[in-house]
Amino acid sequence: MHWSQVSILYRRELRSALRERTIVVNGILIPIFMYPIMLWAMFTGMTFVQGINEGFVSRVAVETPPAAVHSALLDSLRARDDVELLGLAQGGAGESDGAPGASESPGADWLQALAEGDIDATVSFRPLNGDALPENFAVDVQYDRAEERSRRAEFRIRDIVSDYRTDWLASEAESRELNEADRTVFAVKVENVSTSEDIGQLLLSQMLSFFLVVMVALGCFIPSIDTTAGERERSTWETLMTVSASRASIVTAKYLYVATLGIVAGLLNVVAMMVSMGAVVRPLLAGTNDAITFTIPWLAAPVMLAGAIALALLFSAAMMILAAFARSFKDGQAMITPVYWLVFIPILLGNQTDVNLSLGSALIPIGNVTMMIRDAISGVFLWQWIAVTLLFTLTLVALLLLLARQILTFEDFLMGAFDGSFWRFAKEKLFA
Template sequence: MRNLDSGKAGGRLNWRQVRTLYLCELRSALRERIIVINSILIPILLYPAIMWVAFTGLMFLEGIKEKAVSRVAVQDWPDQHPDLRLKFERDRQIQLVPWTPATGTNDIKTGSVDALIEFLPPDDSAAALDRNFHARITFSRSIERSSAAQERAADLLNEYRAEWLTREAGRRGISTADWEGPVVELKNVASEKEMGGFLLGLVLPVLFGVMVAVGCFYPAVDSTAGERERHTWETLMSSAASRTSIVTAKYLYVATFGGVAGILNVAAMALTVKPIFAPMLKEAGIHISFTLSPAAVPFVFAAAALLAGFVAAAMMIFAAFARTFREGQTMIMPFYLLVIMPPMFLQIPGLAFSVPLAFIPVVNVTMMVRSALSNQFPLLPIAITLVMSVAMIAACIRLASVVLRFEDVMVGSYNGNLNRFIRERLLNQPPNKPFSPHE
């Protein structure tokens, strides 16, 4: 073990060397299929494709449900309401099946009948209105066809009831406003653009954090453990470039792919979310604009740079102790899960970007993206997020510089992980003795 603080082991930072090595790393990465797929293609294609498949399948199933015919048995049609039976007979989604005294709940459970309508005498209070009736629908909520039949039958009954009450009120000289009672009217003051920003703010930030982590994952492993496994690490270390320049170039390369992955994912989702949601929203009569606000763009780029900078530095620290690509994946995976898990719990609509959240790494950047997409820019939480993110990046870079001062870690001969390194080298604790059955 050697602690190397001077000479070629550390060397001064040369930005010309950094630029040359950085471009070389980028060109090499673009020839690696696994990096191109995970850092470029997946952010662009994966989640838009998943959303398209999910909503296309949902629309397909809804279409099948709409085309399905509900078999309804009716007991004792009310004689004074012939139009009601005619209304059911004309509905193409309902098939009236003969009712017999044996028809009951067993027929609904076995599927031979989807719903049973029984017309009963009205209650005491309802009997005051001439020709009034009481309808009871028997169905099984555990059977989808039966639930659909109940909804269709109830809609037809309510529709006929409204028409009949309107006619009866007109015969008695009563206006609709007199018998309808209180009317509730809903008015949404949010514009189409604000609604689009709200929905984007619920979906995109979570995917953004995941994609930045995915974009950094394979480049971080490939630039450290992958180089050692290919036996190109020693060649690079023996070049004229200082080790500080080499590590800086690799760090910038990993951070670049992470930031690009996050930005590509946001751009792809912003462009594809409207065509995906448009058919469903149009059918529901909802008009939403999914246009990304120009004011949000700088915050998205800043968030991508900050989150990628922190994740890249931390992942490279973990991967620095790996000697093979598989070891690198194993060492980074706990931190990777730690990065992608917190944003999963931030999809609560009422959760605000507050000062306490601004002090939590990863969560603060994710909430900043969410607020920006919703056209909300709280200055104090954003300022705290920027300061905290820069501080975390600086702390990771400082730890990386300490780790890489040790020759055995730099060349990959150190047999341990980050936890053991901190305990033995930085805290000067004695190494754990191996277990011996003879002791």
């Protein structure tokens, strides 16, 4: 193999690729622009929807009003701009205003109105008649969980009643000379000790590890088909077979080209996501209580790079082996797409579990690299398992390259036999 020939072939592949719209869009433009646009659209959309929902006035029918002693609760409900009470006379507690709820069987009418979306919830105040707290009562709320407006109405009622209950219990306790410690039973106090950096790293570790791996795979996807099945389809395969470069040089150049685009796609994606987090997400979160700082440890950068390179080498080899049998670009896509989706299983396994990288998980292909990157972004560097992960991945790469080398010895493969199917080749030649 002559590296000067590999270099000439490699540059030819890259030049051709950069003039192919599909490759440029998938390998460069999507990784760069997808996240800023996606995150901006997501946050803007969420804010917009939230604004719309908060702007809704909840229409609440009071089927049975509370006892007069709890008139303050009704006042609280009335005082809310976002709640409109129906079926209640202006007089207040204990009276009805003759609206639908005032009919002979008011409950049924309100229920129908709720089902038809004319109101958002019904509320009934029911005395509990306990001895210790004779004025205690229960609140029955009916709402439609399938409707956002209705869910919001239920939440608002619960919120108002909860506040009222706290105040009422406090005043009752005071009249019975009970202090706060006496009246608060098995209190749970929750305190979040994570810093804004910790939360940022958690989010980044999950998002970056997932998207980096997916984007490396996506970056390899089209080029691996274009440089193999695409060559056959365009009838340039035979042309290439007649140049004086060795088969090994040709395949090496193609392999390095596909891996390069995979790495570029992955790294562009990471950079774009980091920039998006800083430039899009942080300003949007600035107005909320969710203080998040997006930083990653410097040491994570080489780990991510190593992971991206190892995965690009793995994906390139696997995808090229499959696509090399296809006779057309379309066949190549059909052959690789199921494998591409299968890749998501180990990615999710590595991304979503709480376990850190270990000897066992370092032997799960793809999932191990996902986990390694996730841990590194979170500031966890288990160097021995990182080494095992990379070694294991590179061993798989070596095995695939050996398989590719064996495949190249089959002339039928070079001439496009086996019905364009790797599986048929495997059946006839490898497992026969």
